[in-house]
Structure formats: structure tokens, C-alpha cells
Amino acid sequence: MATSERIVERRRVFQQYKEDVKERGKPFYPFAMLHDTIMSLVVVAVITGLAIVWKYSTPGDHHTVEPGWLGKLYDEPADPGTINFVPRPDWYFYFLFYLLRIFKWPPTVVIGTVGLPTVLLLILIAIPFIDIRAERRLSRRPVAIVASILVVISMGVLTYKGAVAKEALGTELVAKVPTWAKKEGFAGNQQAIAGAKLFAVAGCLNCHTYLGEGGTNLGAPDLTAEGAKNKGIAFQIKHLQNPASVNPGSPMPSFAGLGDARLKSLATFLEASKGPK
Numbered sequence: 001m002a003t004s005e006r007i008v009e010r011r012r013v014f015q016q017y018k019e020d021v022k023e024r025g026k027p028f029y030p031f032a033m034l035h036d037t038i039m040s041l042v043v044v045a046v047i048t049g050l051a052i053v054w055k056y057s058t059p060g061d062h063h064t065v066e067p068g069w070l071g072k073l074y075d076e077p078a079d080p081g082t083i084n085f086v087p088r089p090d091w092y093f094y095f096l097f098y099l100l101r102i103f104k105w106p107p108t109v110v111i112g113t114v115g116l117p118t119v120l121l122l123i124l125i126a127i128p129f130i131d132i133r134a135e136r137r138l139s140r141r142p143v144a145i146v147a148s149i150l151v152v153i154s155m156g157v158l159t160y161k162g163a164v165a166k167e168a169l170g171t172e173l174v175a176k177v178p179t180w181a182k183k184e185g186f187a188g189n190q191q192a193i194a195g196a197k198l199f200a201v202a203g204c205l206n207c208h209t210y211l212g213e214g215g216t217n218l219g220a221p222d223l224t225a226e227g228a229k230n231k232g233i234a235f236q237i238k239h240l241q242n243p244a245s246v247n248p249g250s251p252m253p254s255f256a257g258l259g260d261a262r263l264k265s266l267a268t269f270l271e272a273s274k275g276p277k
């Protein structure tokens with residue numbers, strides 16, 4: 001069908017629609033409004049009901065982390081020193097999350113996360129202007145059907161892949177720990193090794209360098225031979241807890257949240273790092 005014919009057809013259908021409305025239509029007030037009001041009240045009532053069940057089905061004094069029928073009220077207090085937290089989006093963003101793994105920073109990530117979704121959205125907006133036929137039977141709209149099925153399948157697959165994706169949080173750096181231990185000669189010191197693993201995942205290497213790994217930021221010194229300064233475990237712990245208290249004006253953030261045991265391991269590792277043998 002040529003475009004002009006299509007437009008004529010569309011006008012005819014629209015005319016028909018207006019006549020149908022006149023003959024059989026119902027006014028917005030009160031019919032649609034009543035309908036919307038009842039549905040909104042039902043939704044609010046369901047949410048309120050769920051909130052009440054959630055709160056009052058929780059055992060104890062409501063301040064425990066024991067789950068009630070609909071899950072627990074409170075989570076454990078956040079641990080700022082956690083080293084195995086894996087940031088993940090809610091499940092309905094898994095498909096976008098997985099796109100970020102397919103498209104790697106920097107060359108293709110803009111295409112994958114901004115370009116592709118924008119093109120798809122523009123196509124969606126354009127569809128009413130392209131597909132102006134009055135046909136609504138699914139069997140006569142193969143392109144639309146195939147496109148929707150493909151969208152559902154690809155989002156499903158991406159969501160699944162996102163859900164089962166494993167995180168490689170700092171694992172590349174942790175894998176270097178045995179090499180570090182050998183080069184620096186602390187392979188026999190379990191606490192130093194634990195500290196080295198912590199060092200690899202706690203973000204220290206965002207500012208510091210160590211045996212050629214990491215990046216220099218804010219003028220942070222190389223730590224390959226930090227132990228050769230012989231500042232001592234106590235100094236290292238104090239510095240990690242509050243860098244500015246021992247090195248005035250230090251822009252290094254406090255790592256007190258790691259807790260005493262982990263700071264001790266880090267300090268042991270730093271003091272054991274006397275430079276490559």
C-alpha cells in the first residue's frame with residue numbers, strides 16, 4: 001500500500017472511531033473516574049496491608065533481625081570495613097548490568113549503554129508514525145511480533161546472565177599476593193599474607209603503588225619498601241586509623257572501619273614489606 005492510500009485508510013478508521021464513540025461511548029466522568037478511584041484505593045489498601053503484616057509478623061520487639069512472614073525489618077549494621085561486598089543492582093537492572101560487562105570501558109561502553117538504548121527508544125517512539133495501518137490482528141503483524149519476541153528473549157537472556165555473573169572483585173590483585181610474598185620475603189608470615197590480601201582489595205592501590213601495581217594519586221608514596229622505614233606496627237595502625245594524626249595534613253582517608261584485627265594484619269604486611277630481595 002502506498003503512503004497516501006494508507007493515510008486515507010487511517011482517516012477512514014479514525015472517522016469510524018469517532019462515530020463509534022458518539023454512539024456507544026461512555027463519558028469520562030463518572031465512569032472512568034470511578035474505575036480509576038476504586039483501583040487506586042485497592043492498590044493503596046494492598047500496600048498498607050502488606051506493610052502491617054510485615055511489621056507485626058516480625059518476632060520479638062521489632063528491633064531484631066529475625067525475619068517475619070515478609071522478611072526482616074532491619075539488616076545487620078553496615079560494616080564499612082567489609083572487603084567482600086559485591087555491588088550489584090536490583091534484579092530488574094540485571095540486563096543493563098550485563099550489557100556493561102559485554103561492552104568494555106572505554107571504547108565501546110558509550111555505544112552499549114547510551115547509544116544502543118537510545119536507538120531502540122527512538123525506534124519505539126517512531127513506530128506509530130511508521131506503522132500507520134489499522135491492522136491490529138497479531139497474525140497479520142509478523143514484524144512487530146518477531147521484534148517483541150526478540151526483545152523479550154534478549155532481555156531474558158541478559159537478565160539471567162546478569163543474575164549468575166560472578167564478580168572479579170580485586171581478584172586480579174589478590175592473585176599477585178604469592179608473588180609479592182616471595183619477592184618481599186614474607187611468604188612464611190601468615191598475618192602479613194592476610195594483610196596483603198586486604199591491601200589488594202581495600203582500595204589502597206587506587207592511590208599507592210606496590211611492586212609496580214596500582215596508581216599514584218594525591219601524591220601517595222610507593223609502599224614497596226614501606227617496612228624499610230621501620231616505623232613499627234603501632235605507628236602503621238595509628239596512621240591507618242587516622243592518617244592526619246601522625247602525618248599532619250594527610251589527605252589519606254581513615255581506615256578505622258576495618259577493625260583492629262584487620263588493621264593489625266595490614267600493619268604487619270606493611271612492616272614486612274622491606275623492598276624486593
Ligand code: HEC
Nearest residue numbers: 202203204207218219220221226243247250251252253255
Ligand atoms: C585516597 C588515596 C589513598 C588511599 C586510598 C590510601 N592512601 Fe595511604 N597515603 C595516601 C597519601 C596521600 C599518603 C601520604 C600522606 C601520609 O603519609 O599520610 C599516604 C601514606 C601512606 C603510608 C605512609 C605512612 C608513613 O608515614 O610512612 C602508608 C603506610 C599508607 N599510606 C598505607 C595505606 C594503606 C594500607 C591503604 C589501604 C588500606 C592506603 N594507604 C590507602 C593516600 C592514600
